[in-house]
Amino acid sequence: MKSTPTQYGTVAVTIHWLSAICILAMLGSGFRAASMTDSAAKEAILMFHVPLGAVILLLTLLRLFWWWRVDQKPKPVSGDPAWQTFTAKAIHVLFYVVILGMAASGIGIVAASGAGSILFGGEAGPLPDFSEFLPRGPHGLGARLMLALFALHAGAALYHHFIKGDGLIGRMWFGSKNTGAGS
Numbered sequence: 502m503k504s505t506p507t508q509y510g511t512v513a514v515t516i517h518w519l520s521a522i523c524i525l526a527m528l529g530s531g532f533r534a535a536s537m538t539d540s541a542a543k544e545a546i547l548m549f550h551v552p553l554g555a556v557i558l559l560l561t562l563l564r565l566f567w568w569w570r571v572d573q574k575p576k577p578v579s580g581d582p583a584w585q586t587f588t589a590k591a592i593h594v595l596f597y598v599v600i601l602g603m604a605a606s607g608i609g610i611v612a613a614s615g616a617g618s619i620l621f622g623g624e625a626g627p628l629p630d631f632s633e634f635l636p637r638g639p640h641g642l643g644a645r646l647m648l649a650l651f652a653l654h655a656g657a658a659l660y661h662h663f664i665k666g667d668g669l670i671g672r673m674w675f676g677s678k679n680t681g682a683g684s
């Protein structure tokens with residue numbers, strides 16, 4: 502269940518990959534919804550986007566609680582230059598900040614626009630123009646920041662795994678498949 506100095510534990514690994522899949526689905530559904538002009542089609546996508554956003558918020562709160570109270574992260578990968586260790590850590594922290602910011606601004610958009618009663622209360626549409634509401638700006642900006650973090654983070658993981666050949670992704674997978682990164 503818990504992590505060791507060289508390997509993330511089952512709970513951390515499960516939350517990591519569930520969150521990653523959900524966030525990719527959120528980026529896809531969010532950009533799709535924003536590009537739509539037909540209110541009914543946009544409604545259908547947002548009826549998926551909004552509840553999944555709540556799931557990500559819960560997963561992230563659980564993850565923060567897990568690191569705060571229960572588990573300790575593995576040691577940083579040994580042999581990396583200090584700037585890489587620092588950048589990796591900064592990206593992890595920024596992920597948490599951006600996820601929480603996306604959840605807050607998303608809830609803000611729905612609350613300010615009153616779209617909740619159309620999406621979940623059976624009220625007739627059309628949906629409001631979300632761009633008129635203040636939290637919509639930060640939500641769009643956060644989405645682009647998330648894409649940038651994702652590219653840097655996944656790129657670094659793939660670089661470690663396949664180019665440096667240190668089996669880093671095994672640290673964030675089930676069982677003890679890790680081949681030495683961080684040991």
Ligand code: HEM
Pocket residue numbers: 513517520521522524525564577578593594596597651654655656658659669670671672673
């Ligand atoms: C949006 C999607 C993703 C998010 C939000 C995310 C977030 C994080 C965070 C916050 C950590 C630090 C551990 C923690 O706090 O639980 C982490 C570690 C890690 N992630 Fe991701 N991740 C994502 C996608 C990916 C992908 C696609 C890969 C692989 C290509 C990946 C590979 C890893 C690895 C290998 C680690 C462990 C790094 C180490 O050994 O210190 N992640 N991720």
Ligand code: HEM
Pocket residue numbers: 524527528529530531532533534535536543547550551554555557600603604605606607608609610611631632640641642644647
């Ligand atoms: C990690 C969490 C989330 C991610 C990654 C995400 C992603 C996105 C993206 C990529 C967009 C389109 C942005 C653009 O084109 O400028 C968007 C729009 C939107 N999101 Fe989210 N979102 C998240 C959470 C939420 C939550 C929790 C809610 C509601 C409670 C929400 C409600 C909305 C709404 C109403 C729009 C506007 C759609 C439109 O303008 O037509 N989002 N989201």
